[in-house]
Amino acid sequence: MPEKIIPKKKKKELNFRDITTCDATIQMLEKAKRDGVETAFDRAANMKACPIGADSACCKHCSMGPCRLNAKDPYGKVGVCGATIDTIMSRNFARMVAAGGAAHTDHGMSMLDLFRDVVKGEITDYKIKDPIKLDAVAKSVGVETEGRSMEDIALDLYAELEKTYTQVDGEIPFANRVPAKTLEVWRKQGIVPRGAMREIMELMHRSHMGVDQHYANITKQCSRTALADGWGGSMVATEISDILFGTPSPIGIEVNMGVLKEDQVNIIVHGHEPNLFESMIESVNTQSLIEEAKKAGAKGINLCGMCCSGAEVLVRHGIPHAGNFMSTEAILVTGAVDVMCVDVQCIKQGLAKVADCYGTQLVTTNPRCHIEGATHVEFHEHDPKACTDDVVIKAITRFKNRTAEVEIPQIKNIGVHGFSHEYIKYMLGGTFRASYRPLNDNIINGRIRGVAGVVGCTNPRVKQDFVHVELVKELIKNDILVVQTGCSQIALAKNGLTTPEAAVLAGPGLREVCETVGMPPVLGIGSCVDNSRILIACAEMVNEGGLGESIADLPVAGAAPEWMSEKAICIGQYFVASGVFTVFGVKFPIVEETKFHKHLFQGLEEEGMGKWGYTADPYEMARMMIAHIDKKRKQLGIDKARERVLMDMADRQKLDVA
Ligand code: XCC
Numbered sequence: 001m002p003e004k005i006i007p008k009k010k011k012k013e014l015n016f017r018d019i020t021t022c023d024a025t026i027q028m029l030e031k032a033k034r035d036g037v038e039t040a041f042d043r044a045a046n047m048k049a050c051p052i053g054a055d056s057a058c059c060k061h062c063s064m065g066p067c068r069l070n071a072k073d074p075y076g077k078v079g080v081c082g083a084t085i086d087t088i089m090s091r092n093f094a095r096m097v098a099a100g101g102a103a104h105t106d107h108g109m110s111m112l113d114l115f116r117d118v119v120k121g122e123i124t125d126y127k128i129k130d131p132i133k134l135d136a137v138a139k140s141v142g143v144e145t146e147g148r149s150m151e152d153i154a155l156d157l158y159a160e161l162e163k164t165y166t167q168v169d170g171e172i173p174f175a176n177r178v179p180a181k182t183l184e185v186w187r188k189q190g191i192v193p194r195g196a197m198r199e200i201m202e203l204m205h206r207s208h209m210g211v212d213q214h215y216a217n218i219t220k221q222c223s224r225t226a227l228a229d230g231w232g233g234s235m236v237a238t239e240i241s242d243i244l245f246g247t248p249s250p251i252g253i254e255v256n257m258g259v260l261k262e263d264q265v266n267i268i269v270h271g272h273e274p275n276l277f278e279s280m281i282e283s284v285n286t287q288s289l290i291e292e293a294k295k296a297g298a299k300g301i302n303l304c305g306m307c308c309s310g311a312e313v314l315v316r317h318g319i320p321h322a323g324n325f326m327s328t329e330a331i332l333v334t335g336a337v338d339v340m341c342v343d344v345q346c347i348k349q350g351l352a353k354v355a356d357c358y359g360t361q362l363v364t365t366n367p368r369c370h371i372e373g374a375t376h377v378e379f380h381e382h383d384p385k386a387c388t389d390d391v392v393i394k395a396i397t398r399f400k401n402r403t404a405e406v407e408i409p410q411i412k413n414i415g416v417h418g419f420s421h422e423y424i425k426y427m428l429g430g431t432f433r434a435s436y437r438p439l440n441d442n443i444i445n446g447r448i449r450g451v452a453g454v455v456g457c458t459n460p461r462v463k464q465d466f467v468h469v470e471l472v473k474e475l476i477k478n479d480i481l482v483v484q485t486g487c488s489q490i491a492l493a494k495n496g497l498t499t500p501e502a503a504v505l506a507g508p509g510l511r512e513v514c515e516t517v518g519m520p521p522v523l524g525i526g527s528c529v530d531n532s533r534i535l536i537a538c539a540e541m542v543n544e545g546g547l548g549e550s551i552a553d554l555p556v557a558g559a560a561p562e563w564m565s566e567k568a569i570c571i572g573q574y575f576v577a578s579g580v581f582t583v584f585g586v587k588f589p590i591v592e593e594t595k596f597h598k599h600l601f602q603g604l605e606e607e608g609m610g611k612w613g614y615t616a617d618p619y620e621m622a623r624m625m626i627a628h629i630d631k632k633r634k635q636l637g638i639d640k641a642r643e644r645v646l647m648d649m650a651d652r653q654k655l656d657v658a
Pocket of ligand 1: 325564565
């Protein structure tokens with residue numbers, strides 16, 4: 001019998017201009033198409049997102065299922081155990097928070113382990129670079145600093161901060177940074193976090209079959225776990241990284257694929273942990289390795305970053321940044337990358353295949369992240385250069401034997417990034433009166449309408465960079481100062497919005513402030529864990545006075561317009577629990593018009609926290625954030641001040657005419 005021929009499903013043709021606004025990425029996707037190479041953009045177009053999973057209407061927590069509920073009739077049936085749609089969605093949501101929080105806190109704990117071993121002298125390749133920050137952080141958690149050695153202070157600080165992860169009872173150390181009224185709300189709700197390990201463990205337990213089956217109670221533990229990340233694991237990661245590697249201050253950087261150099265050995269570091277990158281900087285500056293590269297015919301060694309590794313190191317060292325999450329496969333298509341060296345988080349498995357097509361070495365370095373088809377060179381903090389020198393040698397070897405045709409998009413943009421919360425204080429207040437007073441005053445007098453955090457990933461389900469850029473343009477046009485982390489800030493940098501010159505795109509009030517201070521209207525402040533800097537800035541604004549008593553009173557809002565990772569959900573939940581209205585784009589993994597949906601999008605605000613919002617449209621997103629900021633201004637009684645500013649301007653114009 002002749003074999004039945006099943007026709008292969010024809011793959012969808014992509015119009016690259018519909019899927020990204022990044023010209024360099026488009027150029028590389030065109031090349032990939034010519035070369036017959038597939039990326040996540042192709043896979044997304046050819047894989048319809050599972051509609052049941054997208055609504056979170058499926059439960060696979062036990063083998064009586066998996067149970068599928070109907071998002072169009074959410075209360076029409078329940079799971080085999082009787083679980084309702086609200087239980088199922090809140091358990092799924094909880095596990096996203098737990099996984100996202102685990103990623104950040106595991107990263108933070110690694111930083112703290114490194115700090116301990118550096119202080120004890122067991123690791124000698126790193127040292128404390130910012131003793132002033134060490135002192136400040138130690139004081140902030142009650143460690144005595146007067147007349148004590150740096151080592152003694154650091155050891156006590158380690159012991160105190162370790163509680164962030166391991167404390168079984170009581171409140172984590174940085175809970176003392178939370179404004180009193182916000183903390184009061186948390187205490188009333190029973191969500192002040194203990195150590196992250198405890199919170200994540202409890203959240204996993206509660207979301208097991210047959211345990212917590214009330215969506216509101218599950219949400220409480222989601223908040224507690226997320227707060228253990230934001231005010232705990234992530235905050236410690238940021239503070240310790242500043243102490244070890246230096247606190248960022250503004251620096252001009254180059255972004256986009258044009259940072260690659262055809263005549264040099266190109267190494268890209270992609271992932272999240274700064275210790276790998278810091279050691280890589282040492283290795284590429286080692287004279288003997290530079291000589292080796294020259295012997296191989298290269299003009300030098302060119303080190304660039306991508307994603308959060310890149311975002312974190314660009315704010316400290318001004319290392320060029322080659323692109324955000326949705327450009328990591330595309331950049332390999334240049335054929336110019338000799339090694340892509342990765343550690344943890346956001347490393348697509350698809351990189352291995354693309355790297356292989358162009359003879360690029362994909363090197364994994366962290367014991368937590370191996371990838372089939374990649375070379376693993378384990379990184380040990382006790383001898384970091386053993387790994388990073390090896391990576392450089394591998395890159396030189398690949399350069400010598402390059403066979404792939406090289407095509408580098410000649411696109412390079414400039415941004416000014418590195419606005420730590422300490423620097424924002426200094427920038428606005430000056431050396432002798434560094435404070436948030438000028439920011440608060442400018443918000444009160446209405447020059448600045450409010451502050452928005454626009455953060456997070458890029459995602460092949462939406463046009464890359466488009467939602468970030470359009471949203472931010474709308475916000476600054478409406479006098480809203482924007483602070484940014486992660487891949488979002490790279491989208492804005494590629495579009496020239498992170499330079500002081502971009503002030504011309506801001507509304508008159510924000511423009512005046514930016515031009516007086518010489519700052520961009522869009523402030524890049526670091527990687528995803530550095531969202532903790534935004535929390536600290538919010539706390540400082542409350543403590544400075546004049547803008548209410550809790551974070552929920554502030555005229556601020558947050559957004560992750562192109563989010564994709566579980567970390568983003570955890571970040572969203574800690575902002576919401578801290579009091580911030582937080583809007584997500586793409587798709588929100590919950591069925592609308594359900595009790596759990598109402599709880600997240602309305603109920604939490606009624607309990608004194610913030611709330612979630614959702615829209616995929618950047619202009620609607622801006623409208624929602626501006627409306628919220630205006631609502632808060634009105635509640636604070638400063639909406640009149642803003643009107644006055646506009647009247648002043650009109651008066652001035654009248655005077656000009658006269
Ligand atoms: Fe990952 Fe952190 Fe998202 Fe970028 S923004 S895609 S999480 S690298 Ni943080």
